Amino acid sequence: MPSLKSLRVRINSVKSTQKITSAMKMVAASKLRRAQTQAEAARPYAERMERMLGTLAASVSGPSAPKLLVGTGKEQTHLLLPVTADRGLAGAFNTNIGRLTRNIARRLEAGGKTVRVMPIGRKGRDYLKRDLASRIGEDVSFAGRKSIGYADAEAIAARVIAMVEAGEADVVTIIYNRFHSVISQIPTETRLVPTPVPENVPVQAGGIVEVEPDEADVLAKLLPQNLAVQIYRALLESAAGENGARMTAMDNATRNAGDMIKRLTLNYNRARQANITRELIEIISGAEAV
Amino acid sequence: MPVDLEIVSPEKLLLAEPVEMVTLPAAEGELGVLPGHAPMIVLLRGGTVRTWEGGKVVQSLYVSGGFAEITGAKVTVLANAATPVADLSRAEAEKKLAAAESAYAALDRNDMAATLAAMDAIQAARAMVEAAAAP
Numbered sequence: 541m542p543s544l545k546s547l548r549v550r551i552n553s554v555k556s557t558q559k560i561t562s563a564m565k566m567v568a569a570s571k572l573r574r575a576q577t578q579a580e581a582a583r584p585y586a587e588r589m590e591r592m593l594g595t596l597a598a599s600v601s602g603p604s605a606p607k608l609l610v611g612t613g614k615e616q617t618h619l620l621l622p623v624t625a626d627r628g629l630a631g632a633f634n635t636n637i638g639r640l641t642r643n644i645a646r647r648l649e650a651g652g653k654t655v656r657v658m659p660i661g662r663k664g665r666d667y668l669k670r671d672l673a674s675r676i677g678e679d680v681s682f683a684g685r686k687s688i689g690y691a692d693a694e695a696i697a698a699r700v701i702a703m704v705e706a707g708e709a710d711v712v713t714i715i716y717n718r719f720h721s722v723i724s725q726i727p728t729e730t731r732l733v734p735t736p737v738p739e740n741v742p743v744q745a746g747g748i749v750e751v752e753p754d755e756a757d758v759l760a761k762l763l764p765q766n767l768a769v770q771i772y773r774a775l776l777e778s779a780a781g782e783n784g785a786r787m788t789a790m791d792n793a794t795r796n797a798g799d800m801i802k803r804l805t806l807n808y809n810r811a812r813q814a815n816i817t818r819e820l821i822e823i824i825s826g827a828e829a830v
Numbered sequence: 831m832p833v834d835l836e837i838v839s840p841e842k843l844l845l846a847e848p849v850e851m852v853t854l855p856a857a858e859g860e861l862g863v864l865p866g867h868a869p870m871i872v873l874l875r876g877g878t879v880r881t882w883e884g885g886k887v888v889q890s891l892y893v894s895g896g897f898a899e900i901t902g903a904k905v906t907v908l909a910n911a912a913t914p915v916a917d918l919s920r921a922e923a924e925k926k927l928a929a930a931e932s933a934y935a936a937l938d939r940n941d942m943a944a945t946l947a948a949m950d951a952i953q954a955a956r957a958m959v960e961a962a963a964a965p
Contacts, residue, residue: 578841581841581842581843582840582841582842584836584838584842584843585838585839585840585841585842585843585908586840588836588838588899588906588908589908591899592871592897592899592908595871595899689841690839690840690841693840749869749870749871750868750869750870750871751870751871751872752856752857752858752870752871752872752873753857753858753873757857757873758871758872758873758897761873761895761897762897765897765908765910768840769840772840
């Protein structure tokens with residue numbers, strides 16, 4: 541039987557843990573709302589860009605087509621961009637991405653491909669360092685940042701483009717948690733390069749679209765922009781997912797702490813009563829002996 | 831019959847309203863769009879998007895470049911970044927111009943793509959200074 545004092549200490553420590561987890565839950569809930577609004581606001585641009593890309597991509601083909609659109613013609617080197625959070629305590633959020641990335645990397649390497657990894661987010665880097673260390677080149681982290689902006693996505697896109705242009709990557713895939721609902725985030729892999737061309741774009745009323753200056757020039761600007769937009773979208777989805785996952789995890793933790801406090805309090809009261817009973821017995825038997 | 835104008839930046843939808851006419855800073859010169867314009871996709875340079883009503887400018891927004899899609903009754907501007915001209919600060923625009931010019935000066939002339947990009951940046955910054963100067 542643990543002593544009364546040690547029980548009291550444990551109850552207090554679990555209580556303060558519960559305070560922390562419930563505060564973290566509140567913080568995650570408010571951050572989630574912000575992240576969702578941000579993701580919502582980014583949607584119109586992405587939709588319209590996709591439509592424009594669909595219209596243009598159909599008109600460009602052949603060897604002069606930009607690398608970003610059709611790829612380098614090989615499928616040898618794969619660049620993976622796993623997007624994770626910079627902080628933990630979010631349930632299986634980061635681990636899921638890590639595991640999916642590892643599986644994809646193993647599958648590709650079994651097929652004789654070369655894999656490179658550019659982790660976005662500190663947790664993913666730390667996780668993947670264990671078994672993919674030699675494939676990790678540079679990494680991106682937003683640790684200590686309040687929110688992510690489009691400029692961050694642009695910076696990542698610029699690095700990816702440089703790698704593709706230099707022939708250091710043939711296929712680029714981003715792996716991120718798609719925000720499905722507060723309690724469920726789906727690890728998703730999306731191909732960035734070669735650019736998947738959106739199909740069934742509604743044909744413009746009015747027939748042929750005129751393009752100024754010409755298709756190739758517009759595409760040359762549109763494709764990098766599109767890449768940045770796709771990365772931006774993944775970052776936002778992941779940010780919303782992170783906060784959703786943390787909210788759920790912290791909710792569970794708060795509930796578990798509550799259960800534990802209940803159990804410990806019961807034990808504490810039992811021990812206290814047992815002590816009182818024993819003292820009474822001692823007093824009574826002492827009095828009888830006199 | 832008005833034109834439905836939409837201006838979107840990657841971060842949000844900035845403007846969505848019907849206007850009588852809109853002029854865009856297209857890469858190959860200013861482009862005015864009235865209802866019933868032929869479908870077009872144009873590249874934009876840095877400059878000012880203006881909406882017109884009865885021959886007068888109603889709103890002007892500075893965009894740093896982007897794309898515009900024109901269909902018969904709709905104009906969608908995908909701007910890299912857009913600010914209402916009234917919110918521009920001249921000093922800041924000039925600072926940007928100076929930065930763009932020094933970046934250009936420091937460039938390796940043999941790198942065509944970078945040179946072109948730097949020239950675009952200078953042009954966009956210059957347009958920003960002009961837009962900030964003329965309210």
